[in-house]
Amino acid sequence: GAGVSQTPSNKVTEKGKYVELRCDPISGHTALYWYRQSLGQGPEFLIYFQGTGAADDSGLPNDRFFAVRPEGSVSTLKIQRTERGDSAVYLCASSLGVLGTEAFFGQGTRLTVV
Amino acid sequence: AQRVTQPEKLLSVFKGAPVELKCNYSYSGSPELFWYVQYSRQRLQLLLRHISRESIKGFTADLNKGETSFHLKKPFAQEEDSAMYYCCHARTGGFKTIFGAGTRLFVKA
Numbered sequence: 197g198a199g200v201s202q203t204p205s206n207k208v209t210e211k212g213k214y215v216e217l218r219c220d221p222i223s224g225h226t227a228l229y230w231y232r233q234s235l236g237q238g239p240e241f242l243i244y245f246q247g248t249g250a251a252d253d254s255g256l257p258n259d260r261f262f263a264v265r266p267e268g269s270v271s272t273l274k275i276q277r278t279e280r281g282d283s284a285v286y287l288c289a290s291s292l293g294v295l296g297t298e299a300f301f302g303q304g305t306r307l308t309v310v
Numbered sequence: 311a312q313r314v315t316q317p318e319k320l321l322s323v324f325k326g327a328p329v330e331l332k333c334n335y336s337y338s339g340s341p342e343l344f345w346y347v348q349y350s351r352q353r354l355q356l357l358l359r360h361i362s363r364e365s366i367k368g369f370t371a372d373l374n375k376g377e378t379s380f381h382l383k384k385p386f387a388q389e390e391d392s393a394m395y396y397c398c399h400a401r402t403g404g405f406k407t408i409f410g411a412g413t414r415l416f417v418k419a
Binding site (some may be wrong): 236238244251255 | 314316319353354355356359396398405406407408409410411412
């Protein structure tokens with residue numbers, strides 16, 4: 197079966213523009229996570245969904261960042277008024293939603309803000 | 311606050327030598343700890359988790375609550391172990407997972 201899929205794989209945008217990053221989780225996985233990874237750092241937690249609801253969005257850096265998962269499957273991470281500091285690899289992961297179970301990661305979207 | 315520290319950015323060992331990748335966490339409760347690995351040009355994937363007490367690809371990790379450590383060990387490193395290793399931690403009952411900065415392991419022939 198297919199793994200976690202993220203599109204686009206690369207995105208270059210101008211400062212101030214709006215971007216959307218998409219994540220298709222593994223079918224049947226109720227939990228979905230977004231992380232941001234800057235160069236030389238580990239993945240930084242942004243938000244976690246259980247089903248359609250954001251169970252923990254404490255990692256979103258500010259109100260320019262927003263994520264949705266309207267039908268409990270595909271999720272979109274939205275960034276408004278992008279800044280150069282938003283440049284990073286954005287990772288999505290999904291899991292069965294049971295504590296301690298493995299999270300499966302996508303290949304990431306590399307966002308570059310110029 | 312949850313924090314995971316991996317003090318070594320790079321660890322280089324010879325094939326057949328023992329390897330230990332260090333990980334310390336800061337959390338006063340009972341944590342859930344994992345090691346993830348990223349091989350070249352591949353996705354991040356789970357290596358092992360402390361609740362399973364398993365050995366994967368010859369690697370083991372023991373949770374030491376007194377030292378708040380979860381070091382990853384392998385007695386005889388192989389060239390195919392060369393990769394980026396991330397220690398991560400979740401609070402008991404929580405899904406928010408905090409990753410360390412990672413250690414790049416390079417196993418020389």
